[in-house]
Amino acid sequence: MSELLFEIGTEEIPAGYIQPALNTLAEQSAKKLGALELTYGAIRTYGTPRRLTLIIEDLQARQADRSQEHIGPSKKAGYDDDGNPTKAAIGFARSKGCDPAQLQVVETPKGEYLMVVEDVQGQETKALLPAMLESLIRELVFPKSMKWSDYAITFARPIQWLAPLYDGEVLPVEVEGVSCGNTSRGHRFLSPNTFELTDAKGYLELLRSHSVIADPKERREMVIAEVKRAVKEHAHIDGAAAILHEGLLDTVTNLVEYPYGVCGRFDEKFLQLPDETLVTSMREHQKYFPVAGSDGKLLPLFVAVNNTKIDDIELAASGHQRVLRARLEDGLFFFNEDKKQPLASLCPELKGIVFQNKLGTMLAKSERMVALSATLARLIAPELEEDAKKVATLAKADLLSQMVGEFPSLQGIMGRVYAENDGEKAEIALAIQEHYLPVRAGGAVPSSLLGALVGIADRLDTLVGCFAIGEKPTGNKDAFGLRRQAIGLISIIKGLKIAFSLQDMATAALEGYAGVVANDEATVLEVMDFIRLRFENDQVAAGLPQELVEAATSVGFDDMMDCIQRIEALEQIRSQESFAVLAGSFKRIRNIIKENAETTIDEALLSEPAEKSLYAAFTEVKAQAQPLIEEKEYCKALLALLEMKEPVDQFFDQVMVMAKEDAIRQNRLNLLTGLGELVLSVGDISRMHVE
Incomplete structure (x- = not known):
């Protein structure tokens, strides 16, 4: 080797x-x-x-030597009536470097064809x-x-x-x-x-030996060690420790070939800035690690990681300090200027920011968010309606602040800070920040229902608006991050276990665009399908079988939490042997009933013992399962449905469903359709049947 x-x-x-x-x-x-x-x-x-x-x-x-089979023309085209090779066969043999006599006739799905086996020598x-x-x-x-x-x-x-x-x-x-x-x-x-x-x-x-640490994992550990060493040797404060942000560690690791930490200081006056502002300024712009004390509060210290050993530590630190001071002076100026006017005063100016060329301004979006948040709050938590409207009104105002203009990643964070400065309730201020969560797949979701309601409204407004004007993701193109918006929406609903009609809210979101885009039901259905596919991918990524997830989503996805409960019930019950048999029988039922929608059963037409037995079992099981389904006790309902296994098996063994008499045939189809509808209340288990 x-x-x-x-x-x-x-x-x-x-x-x-x-x-x-x-x-x-x-x-x-x-x-x-x-x-x-x-x-x-x-x-x-x-x-x-x-x-x-x-x-x-x-x-x-x-390479190993190998034989390679080449299929050529059909036998009919390769040989004439006397069995002699035609020009087609001769040309095919010549192209493969062999004599026509070496051609073989093989059977393929398309019929008999000529084949040559080529011996290929490995290189x-x-x-x-x-x-x-x-x-x-x-x-x-x-x-x-x-x-x-x-x-x-x-x-x-x-x-x-x-x-x-x-x-x-x-x-x-x-x-x-x-x-x-x-x-x-x-x-x-x-x-x-x-x-x-x-x-x-x-x-x-x-x-x-030439001062290059080529292994990124080893270099990352060296970066961490160097940052800790710099703080320990130069901070001279008990309990001081650098804040080792994972993303910054990854970045710094790939900025250097040999790391060396330098600890610097900045003026304590900058500590009056919000922590997020200080951290962002150091982390995003300068790639510096902030330092905090044992109480978790930021200290006027930072650590830079240089790409070379430093002889004069003080000189190197002074250079970093000079650069950071200029950045922090700007931040402090912007912060003080922003605080001179209340956050609410910036809201009317949102008319100057374009949300999307065809969908209007950010002010129009904020107004739609207010209406949609209120609608959602009335359904889920009526006591939060006024607060939700307030949060939605202020949610985007900080986009016009000088601080967010300088540090765009602080949007929402500065909204919270300025709302607190204006004396808004703590829960309103927090919700302004949290309506942006999660910022990435797998990220933290809002901790409060208030932030979640506005976050849902924000994302639904964007999804529905973009789909309405045809701005849908295609391939790698997703200009408005709609996949991320849908994943964020799913994460919020799952994280806070919020039950509501997603289709009704998407419809309400589209109504908010009245006069801007057409109120087309097809748009809502497209958005629902888009979200459903993201949801299915999320569930499969969590380790659930695709067919199990689709069994639940195919019969209902409007209430995502209800769908999750049905998925959990199917997951719990699918390992039982009787369930596998019932799934197979249900697949057969689905194939038989097809377009039949009638469920009325005439007991007088039930003549065979097996169909009478199935009807009796169905009546009893339905009485047990229906209340459980209404109470969303899906696992218990499925256990009750398993009682149908034996009667269904006997029915198919002993009864001819497609009887000659129209009335009897229709009655039997209605019986199977009624059974099918009951099972479909939980999921299409026919999708879970494995041959």
């Missing part, structure tokens, strides 16, 4: 591009090796701002890798790519060197004039010289 070491050396790649690129390298190399029919062991990737590295262990040295892996590695480079996709010099290739940053080593031997890989070799480069400042690579086993240690 052999090994491959492939290093792509570049100018500094943006931090957020590195891990996705490494993931793609691993995935695509595995796919390409599979297509080449080469076996391999572990695939490892490493990356720094100046290099992307792929290592493949235990790589098969040569040396060393000969296959150059083309594969070049394609890996050309197929890497980045959020933004660039071209340089006269080259046609695009990449995140200009490629400076290529080092493709197969068992220590340099492979002939050349991309747009960038030639290959066995050399790499060390840290830009600490070890700028080139050096020779030998093999994959010593790769990490060799780079470490």
Whole structure:
């Protein structure tokens, strides 16, 4: 077995591009090796701002010889009436490098065809890798790519060197004039010289000796250690600790090849800024880690992570402090200016912000949110109606604040801060911030029902409006983040267990656009389908079988919480042997009744013992199950329905449903239809039947 070491050396790649690129390298190399029919062991990737590295262990040295079957023309077209090969057969044989006498006749689903078996000799892996590695480079996709010099290739940053080593031997890989070799480069400042690579086993240690920590996991641990060391050595405050935000750790890890922490300070006057403002300014703009005391309150300290060792700590810290001070001075000025006027005074100015070109301004959206939030509150929590209207009115006002203009990620947060400053109730202020939650899949949902109500109204308004004007997600295109909006809506409803008619609320949301878009029921149904598909994906991702989820959603998705309860009941009951049998019988019932909708049963027409027995069982089970279904006791209802297994089996064994007499046939269909409707109150269990 052999090994491959492939290093792509570049100018500094943006931090957020590195891990996705490494993931793609691993995935695509595995796919390409599979297509080449080469076996391999572990695939490892490493990356720094100046290099992307792929290592493949235990790589098969040569393709195996194999036989390949080629289907040609039909037997009828390949041979004439005398059994001689036609031009079609001769041409096919010639194209495959064989004699027409070697052609075989095989039976296919389309009939008899000619076939030739070609013996294909495997190639040396060393000969296959150059083309594969070049394609890996050309197929890497980045959020933004660039071209340089006269080259046609695009990449995140200009490629400076290529080092493709197969068992220590340099492979002939050349991309747009960038030639290959066995050399790499060390840290830009600490070890700028080139050096020779030998093999994959010593790769990490060799780079470490040139001040490059190539393993992102190891480098991340070093970043954490350096941040903690800097605080411990320079903060001189008991209990002080850096706030290690996961996203910032990932970013900083991919900004450096060798991390070194520097602790700096800022003027205590900036602590009057809201914590979120301070943290955002440090984290997002400067990539600094905030520092908090043992009580959790922010201290006038921060930690920067440099990409080189520092000799003069004070000089390095002063540079970081100077940059941060300018940013915080701006923030403090904006904060004080914003507080000079109440948040509510900004609401009328929302008419100057376009929500969507065809859907009007943000002021119009706020007014729709107010109406929809009130409608939702009246259904779910009437005592919150006035508060919901107040929150919806103020929810978007901070978009016009100077602070959000400078730090857009603070929208909602500054709304809460300014509402508190204006003396609004704490729950209203909190709901202003929380109506944006969750901000990402799997993120925290609103802690209060008030924030949830306005968050639902906000998302439904956006979904319905965009669908109404045809702005629906297609493929990778989702300009308005509608998938994220739908996932957020689902998360809120699930997280706070809010039961309501989703279709009624979507209809109300569309009515809010009166005079702007057509009130088309098809739009509401499209939105419902869109949300349902996201919901089904969410449930399957949680580990539930697709057929189980669809069994529940196919018969009703209007009330998402009710749907979840039915899914949970089906999940609990599906492992029982009798349920599997009943599911099979119900599938048969569904196929038989088809378009029949009648459920009226004439007992006088029940002649066979098995159908009388089924009718009696159905009557008894319906009396038990119907109240349970109305009380949403779906698991108990399903247990009651399992009592139908034996009577249904006997019915199908002993009774001819499609009797010759019209009345008897219709009566039996009605009996099965009534049974089907009862089962469908919980879910279409026929979808869960496995042959």
